[in-house]
Amino acid sequence: PRGDIHADVVVLGAGPGGYTAAFRAADLGKKVVLIERYPTLGGVCLNVGCIPSKALLHIAKVITDAEETARQGIGFAKPGIELDKLRDWKESVVGKLTKGLTGLAKQRKVTVVQGKGKFTSANMIQVETKGGVKTVSFEHCIIAAGSSAARIPGFPYDDPRLMDSTGALKLEDIPKRMLIIGGGIIGLEMATVYDALGSRISVVELMDQLIPGADADLIRPLHKRIQKRYEAIYLKTKVTGIEAHENGLRITFESVSDTPAPEPQVYDRILLAVGRRPNGGDIGAGNAGVIVNGRGFIPVDKQLRSNVPHIYAIGDIVGEPMLAHKASHEGKLAAEIIAGHKAAFDARAIPSVAYTDPEIAWMGLTETEAGKQGLEYEKAVFPWAASGRALAMARDEGMTKLLLDKKTRRVLGAGMVGVNAGELIAETVLGLEMGADMEDIGLTIHPHPTLSETIFFAAEIAEGLITDLY
Numbered sequence: 001p002r003g004d005i006h007a008d009v010v011v012l013g014a015g016p017g018g019y020t021a022a023f024r025a026a027d028l029g030k031k032v033v034l035i036e037r038y039p040t041l042g043g044v045c046l047n048v049g050c051i052p053s054k055a056l057l058h059i060a061k062v063i064t065d066a067e068e069t070a071r072q073g074i075g076f077a078k079p080g081i082e083l084d085k086l087r088d089w090k091e092s093v094v095g096k097l098t099k100g101l102t103g104l105a106k107q108r109k110v111t112v113v114q115g116k117g118k119f120t121s122a123n124m125i126q127v128e129t130k131g132g133v134k135t136v137s138f139e140h141c142i143i144a145a146g147s148s149a150a151r152i153p154g155f156p157y158d159d160p161r162l163m164d165s166t167g168a169l170k171l172e173d174i175p176k177r178m179l180i181i182g183g184g185i186i187g188l189e190m191a192t193v194y195d196a197l198g199s200r201i202s203v204v205e206l207m208d209q210l211i212p213g214a215d216a217d218l219i220r221p222l223h224k225r226i227q228k229r230y231e232a233i234y235l236k237t238k239v240t241g242i243e244a245h246e247n248g249l250r251i252t253f254e255s256v257s258d259t260p261a262p263e264p265q266v267y268d269r270i271l272l273a274v275g276r277r278p279n280g281g282d283i284g285a286g287n288a289g290v291i292v293n294g295r296g297f298i299p300v301d302k303q304l305r306s307n308v309p310h311i312y313a314i315g316d317i318v319g320e321p322m323l324a325h326k327a328s329h330e331g332k333l334a335a336e337i338i339a340g341h342k343a344a345f346d347a348r349a350i351p352s353v354a355y356t357d358p359e360i361a362w363m364g365l366t367e368t369e370a371g372k373q374g375l376e377y378e379k380a381v382f383p384w385a386a387s388g389r390a391l392a393m394a395r396d397e398g399m400t401k402l403l404l405d406k407k408t409r410r411v412l413g414a415g416m417v418g419v420n421a422g423e424l425i426a427e428t429v430l431g432l433e434m435g436a437d438m439e440d441i442g443l444t445i446h447p448h449p450t451l452s453e454t455i456f457f458a459a460e461i462a463e464g465l466i467t468d469l470y
């Protein structure tokens, strides 16, 4: 049966995965319908994720840089913070991008249907729009419904002082004392913002290091820096309860190591950032026969196909890493595969970046993984204390690490910590994809003096060409 609208390709969810898929499918000549429950396109990333957080992190960096130039003899007054203006600016950045997407959808004649979509069969989605229910029938579907902030049961979620990342990005005020539950990327990025604006920050993390997915040596410079700035960092510690009181939220902790847990504390605000869970439970997948696993992910093959061959899934809803650039890459592929191209997901590395200060970035093999898999690798580390540019920026705590195959000398992985590490990591991803070896990197002329040279120097160290760093 035909729906109110019929599409060659219907895309459910308009985040970076969904809009990329929709636009690519339209460019390849398909009639595309894009279903999104929220009034703006762009999903979590544009509206309440990557973009607003980076706008605020930019401001945080300006503030802390200004504080620190006192060491070089340049002092500034305390920043005057106009929160309304700051929020408006952040919203204007988001608005420019989401409006841009609406324009791009129009140009490509992608039909956007606003409302919550649910499968009613393997060829039909029903959308609850403002004007009533609309049905969309389709030849192919791409599920790109994304993820939401995970919750720990039993906490007082109706208290606005307990926030998730979306609440924290609203920046309603600057709390005096704030606890971040979860020392992962999202928690630490928001900690960076609120710390710069003047909050006293504590972080509590269950594992034995911050950002547990990254190698410990990359985390150390960040940990050292924020330990000086923040009130406390509790590792191997669990929050067991949050009680709402008039004067704040009272937190109880439990230790998962030999170190005793901190005493109960009262905070003005709590940010719960303990990961994201896929939105697979709420789209009527069962009506289409699409399998959703116990964690809410939709299992897919290398061509992003679910167990139902004409229904694809991409982005956060198919699994880790939950990152925008992975979602958009998969979106493009799914559209091309539907259009008959011979393509499959074959990326050798998906870079990860924590936009903290300093930034941490890594890609490909990590040392932790190499150890677990018993892989033989070599590593070359260039400390930024020997980089002219890092010294000239008064930020020499960073380092660049390359992991390489012992025999072929090819790049297996890379990790960096330092200012702009997130920008620098891209070169190593290209190196890995192109099968570059240490000599290739060493023969590539890098501009001087830049932080990008640290990659070149690390390659030279690997080749035994630099032995006398200090």
Ligand code: FAD
Pocket (backbone or CB within 6 Å): 012, 013, 014, 015, 016, 017, 018, 035, 036, 037, 038, 042, 043, 044, 045, 046, 048, 049, 050, 051, 053, 115, 116, 117, 118, 144, 145, 146, 147, 165, 166, 186, 279, 282, 283, 314, 315, 316, 317, 322, 323, 324, 325, 326, 327, 355
């Ligand atoms: P989403 O962006 O989650 O989009 C899914 C869309 O589907 C949503 O718009 C949702 O409303 C819609 N939807 C869901 N169900 C339905 C339904 N039934 N009907 C209609 N519409 C529906 N990643 C990075 O790579 N870099 C970063 O710097 C970064 N920063 C982040 C900061 C924060 C605070 C957060 C929370 C996340 C961040 N991420 C970052 C992660 C990134 O936002 C996600 O990986 C990315 O948005 C995933 O894209 P997606 O297309 O899979 O899904």
